[in-house]
Amino acid sequence: MPGTSTTRRGGVLFGLGLSVLTLCLLGAMLVALALNAPLSLLTHSLRLPPSVEALHGSLWRGRATLAGGYRVRWDSAVSFAGLPHLASDIVLEGSDTRVTGVLRAGPRGAILTQAAGRAGPGLAGLVEGAWLCDMTARVSDVRLAWRWRSASAGGEITTPAGQCTKDGRTQAIPPLVLTLGEAGRDARMTLAEPGDPPMAQVVIRRARELDITIEPRAADVFPVLPRSGPIALQLPF
Structure with a gap:
């Protein structure tokens, strides 16, 4: 019926x-x-980088204590702008450093936006084998996005002239500008002296591959690099 x-x-x-x-x-x-859930519970079976000394709190709200007196704090909330996603205010700070930004993670991918502040020379100590420099980098409106089908970037990072040392060697470094942008559906970073053509370029492809190009002029700033070239490398990650 x-x-x-x-x-x-x-x-x-x-x-x-x-x-x-x-x-x-x-x-x-x-x-x-x-x-x-406590971060200690979520990460107890993971091998954390040596630079991470302790984790406190949860994914919702917490902090990481890093070597050298640095720390990362985050405070998250659910945002319903567009598709629902998690928005986290992030602060990286230390005696010579303060960088803030917003990380958004959800169905469309992960996006770091509004990253700005100063990154001090002591941060290099968190990377094993890095040169130690005396310059403070200025981070200006940096954006990095990793979506399902594309990657993108924006903003710039600048450093003044200074010196870097490693294994008893000292190298004078001119002012440098790292410019972040886009190359089609991929992210691109170019390194240059202000007003000069790029000495190096890195394209971060969504297919999980790095395309690195190093021009011969880069050897004028970084003598460890060969003067033949340009050098092109492709590295999966």
């Missing part, structure tokens, strides 16, 4: 709707539990 058929369809639709709602609620509860 028509009435009975309509009633059955209504019951089926109601049951499907109730099932979907239940799954959504369970998913939201699991996400909430993961975000609020």
Whole structure:
């Protein structure tokens, strides 16, 4: 009978709707539990980098203590602008450093925006084997995005003239500008002296590959580099 058929369809639709709602609620509860779980529990089986001395709090709100007296703090909230996603205010700070930014992670990927501040020379000590320099970098409106089908970047990082040392060697470094931009559906970074053509370029491809080009003029600033060239490298990651 028509009435009975309509009633059955209504019951089926109601049951499907109730099932979907239940799954959504369970998913939201699991996400909430993961975000609020102690970081010590989530990372206890992971091998953290040597520069990370301790983790405190949760993915929702916490901090990481780094070597050299540096620390990273984050405070997160759910944003419903566009698709629902997690928005985290991030601060990297130390005696010579303060960089702030916003990290957004969700169905479309991860995006770091509004990164700005100063990055001191002591940060190089977090990277094993790095040259130690006396310049403070200025971070200006840096943006990095890693989406499902593309990568992009923007902003710039500048350093004044200074000196870098390693293994008893000292090298004078001119002012430099690292400009972040886009190359089609990929992110691109170019390094140059102010007003000069790029001495190096890195294209970060969404296919998880780095295309690195180093021009011969880079050897004038970094003598460890060969003067033959240009040098082109492709590295998967």
